[in-house]
Amino acid sequence: MTYPFAALVGQDEMKTAMILTAVDPGIGGVLVFGDRGTGKSTAVRALGALLPAIRAVRGCPVHSPAPDAVPDWVTTAGDDVVEIPTPVVDLPLGATEDRVTGALDIERALTRGETAFEPGLLARANRGYLYIDEINLLEDHVVDLLLDVAQSGVNVVEREGLSIRHPARFVLVGSGNPEEGELRPQLLDRFGLSVEVASPTDVDTRIDVIRRRDAYDRDPDGFARRWADAQDDLRARIVAGRDALAGVDAGDDVLRDCATLCIALGSDGLRGELTLLRAARALAAFDGADRAMRDHVRRVAPMALRHRLRRDPLDEAGSTSRVARAVEEVLA
Amino acid sequence: MTAWGAAAHAARCLADPSSNLRGLHLRARAGPVRDAFLALLPPARRVPPGTDADALFGALDLPATLQAGRPVHRPGLLDGGGLLVVPSAERLEPALAARLAGALDRGGVRLLLLDEGDGNAEGIAPALADRIGPVVDLDDLSIRDVDRAAPLPYAVPDGDDAEPVAVLVAVATRLGVASLRAPMAALALARASARLRGGTVDATDLAFAIDLVLVPRATRMPDPAEPDAPQDAEPDRPRDDDPAPTGPMADRVLDAVAVTLPDDLLARLAMRAAAPKGTGAGATRKGNRQGRPLPSRPGRPDGRARIDLVATLRAAAPWQRIRGGGPGRRPRVRKGDIRLRRRESRSDRLLVFVVDASGSSAMARLGEAKGAVETLLARAYARRDHVALVAFRGNGAEAILQPTRSLVRTKRELAALPGGGGTPLAAGLRDGAAMAARMRDRGMAPALVVLTDGRPNVALSGEPGRAAAMADAEVTARALRGMALPGLVIDTGRRTSPWLASLAATMGMTAMALPRADAAALDRAVTAAL
Structure with missing residues (x-):
């Protein structure tokens, strides 16, 4: 368990x-x-x-x-x-x-x-x-x-x-x-x-983590039973997202957003655009939307792009903030 | 240092099979105190040093398999579960440490890690250290302190009680303990302690758990509780803004623990912050001498090469029927089946930067020197070299960064490097060379990169004086020549120093002047020199 x-x-x-x-x-x-x-x-x-x-x-x-x-x-x-x-x-x-x-x-x-x-x-x-x-x-x-x-x-x-x-x-x-x-x-x-x-910096969140983990350690089965509904809901959404994925399309405007964002960040190759688009569509499918929108792109951009920036290993500003900045500018 | 009363109580908690502890990290040299501690534990199996993964986790027992003609599995030490003693845990192979960490995650096993390291250079693998909660440090205890009846050294005044989880998390936050496994382990220890003392978790149990689990991981001194509204405007610093339910209790417990804290905790905290957090993962974790295993090859054992038994049997296996072997019979291994073990041997390169952070160098050129180091770092990054940083200023040298591959950390240490004071060049060279020698023993290929303006004025003894300083530097340089270290001396002075050039020649290294050392030139120089 x-x-x-x-x-x-x-x-x-x-x-x-x-x-x-x-x-x-x-x-x-x-x-x-x-x-x-x-x-x-x-x-x-x-x-x-x-x-x-x-x-x-x-x-x-x-x-x-x-x-x-x-x-x-x-x-x-x-x-x-x-x-x-x-x-x-x-x-x-x-x-x-x-x-x-x-x-x-x-x-x-x-x-x-x-x-x-x-x-x-x-x-x-x-x-x-x-x-x-x-x-x-x-x-x-x-x-x-x-x-x-x-x-x-x-x-x-x-x-x-x-x-x-x-x-x-x-x-x-x-x-x-x-x-x-x-x-x-x-x-x-x-x-x-x-x-x-x-690590979460907020004390209440940290207490919450420890409490749940402790409850789980003491009684794994009971804990799993209490969370079974939430777990089932999440699973159902994933399954629904999988089924819907093929039908989720992305308009030209979204493709343009992806491309503009990748150009602004100077990411190498086209793998960035492709992943960004796929991730945005997957998110739209998981959300139950029938098409991927700018908002989906915005939400997945950091995770899809932060490791693809042409890397200056000594760059002081983290890649995360660079992506965030580009998203602000491009997808305003 | 852990008081004996607390150490003994921890041993009893660990011995209690119903507790939820994952293990215990014991920092102690072999000796009567450690023996007294171990005597409190039930007999446990030991993992002999040098144990391989098969012996720990179980594997096919080849001799028995051959004898029986059917697969015979030999159980590993871990299969029995229970308490396992790991001697010399600080020298545990990284791969083994990772698998032990996995075993801890699966549960059913407790590890007593005997750490005999000196606390600086080597330590328990981080993955393991993070999972093992309590740390007991017996290094400064003498046998006179061992007292069967020693009580728990915490006196917590009575008061309203708060929920243990909340107290532990609040204290962990205030001590700057990031990992959430630590408060979990503290909770397990507090419960085990309460069970032994026959009651529910009270302030004494919490103080005990905090002392053993959270304090050793502290990264800062606990702030004094601020009863007034905090006026701190730093938004990014984690603050326990709402200590209301746990504040008083956490304070009382922390105060009780503070009594046992050694006076030099602040200094130790500072030292720990400067010491690398990991074990210099890139350096020691890679198993430096061993590269990719090459396929075994047929050959005759000559006493030097090791026979690859498995490969040998594999080579022999398909022929067993033809040779008259088979199930139930002894395998027929012929000379031609013998396979020898081969490994590609490989040394990682290590660049030891010896940086002059003295006043004469710092004010004018330390920034540029840092720039040069960064250029070389970028290159080291691309080549997967390891880097280490030794800085000298004032009256001595200091190893700022143990060998690592982490650029993030190198860059941070470099940026934080202060300048000022005298120029103890000889001490810098000596410490840089010592680090290089140590890493060479571990199978790395070290090289020195010295950045200085070549105007030493502090001798090895720490005494100021230009003549003595230069003489000492020359003596050290001659000693370095004997090590035949490849290297590069970068003159960061406003005017190039002929003396520094001759010093570089003494060491058998290339010298170059920073004014002409743009990125490309540095690159070429490093490539040529190393």
Whole structure:
């Protein structure tokens, strides 16, 4: 029983970012940077219980939606399709490449003399979330590998006589504390959204956080029951948003807003515009609006753009305030 | 320092299996005091230093698997749950610390971290330290202080009681403790304490929890409570504007704790603020000597290379049927199956900036020197180099920043660097070299970048005097030459100093003058010199 997502106090931007990726996983990953003890891990781990269950073949390590989609190396899959919670997989800092991509199954190699594939964390995260705490401290080569797979949606293993491909479509959520080391600049803009979290400064909010957490620790089931309605409402809105997403359009004026904003901020490439538009549409869908408006763009602009600015690492003014300024000027 | 009465009470709280504690962070050297503390705990399993992840978290037991011909899993130390003692926790491998932090999040296990570090250079991994609540510091206690009957050293006057949560959060805010895990842990400790003392949580329990959990994390001295309307106009500073329900209680408890605070808390707070908050993540957390693991390759063991057992068995596994092995039989491993472990070895670069912040340098050129450092920092950032900062002024040098990759912090420390006082160049060189040497031992490739106007007037002893200062600098420079550190000396003086150029030559470093050192020239110089 994990802490209910709906019971998280504050941290609205982080929650919104995660909900948007749930409405439209195509937005890409979320990067959460901020102090320790601000609820980053709790929020991500709560996603599994919040998101609607997915239908997957029983026993399939990559959660294939239908029996004919099960990769041929899988031997454990059944024939029936069952409902499972959306996978949320933790990738620990010390994970080896083998554990991430999967490797030769030693047990079967030793006991039966067969070359078989033992799926790794990437397989388990398929159709769900992959969470990396302290992503800024992860070995560079593992980060490279993750981003490559996250972008292509396919995990390819070519080694030890194995030649395996399997789908690995997941939303990457990375968190960390910039005081302890920074993420390579090349990796920043591969994430769709980025948010900054800080410890709440208001005493009442802090008391609220501790009270709820304490209530949860003492009686997880009772706490979950009390929050079940709020949790169900939120889930229903996400599901409704997913269904509505395809029908949400964005007018030329909104496209123009996105482009003007990105030009004003000098963000590299077109990935900024695309993410901004996608995020605005996802927000509109989540809000139940039938078209994305300027207000939606305004609300998602900070999280979609703050990590894409041409970065002067020594710039005194934070990127957040630069985006806010540009939004003020462009979308006045 | 924790009073023995409080330490003993904490041990009993930790030993109580019904408490909600995640563990305890024990700062103490090995010795009779620590032994006395450990004697209060039930027998616990120890994590031997150098334990690998498999032993902790469980893994396939290869010898047994081979013997039995079916997979045999060996449970890890953590699988049993309960209390686990982690010696030398300050030297725990970062990857292991991260997984232990994950285990704490899942629950069912308590860690007693034995921290023998000196509190400065090394510390518990932040992810772990944040999750472990109480900190007990026995370093300054002597065996005479160990008294079986020592009471809790808090005397809280009676008064109206407030809700524990509110009190703890208010006190945490006033002590500047940002993480919300800290008040949570304090609450767990206060409850455990109350249960042991046979009652509900009272002011003494709260004082105890604050002393052990919140005070060690304090980043500022508690402001005296302001009964009058605060006239503070700073909007961005967090203020507990509404201390009404908790104020009196929080005050009383804090006062009670304050009695146990050492007199030098302010100084210690200042020191802690200057010391890096993390452990210099980029530096020590990376496992510097080990790069990407390369695929194992076939070879003959020669005593130096390690055999990669798993890869060897993997190589042998597919042939077992043909070789007459198989289920229930001993695996047939042949010489050709042997695989050797290989790792790409890699050293991260470390730029140690030794910056002259003295009066002679500072007034005129410190700003420009900072600009030069920033140029180099931007470059270091792009190349993923680590940076460290040593400043010298007055009568000595100071390591402002331990090696880090965090540009945010470097920049902040640099901006806050004050100028003024004498020029103890020799001390700066010595401390810079010492840091470089220490990091070289950890597998980094350090380089020195010295920025000074080359007019030393303070000797190593701290005595003023130009002649002695220059002589000391020359001696230090000759010692540095022996280390063969790559480096660069940037002359920030108004006029270039020939003496500084010869000093650079003594150290085997390039010298260049700042007036001509625009960004591009600096860049070229660094590339050429390092």
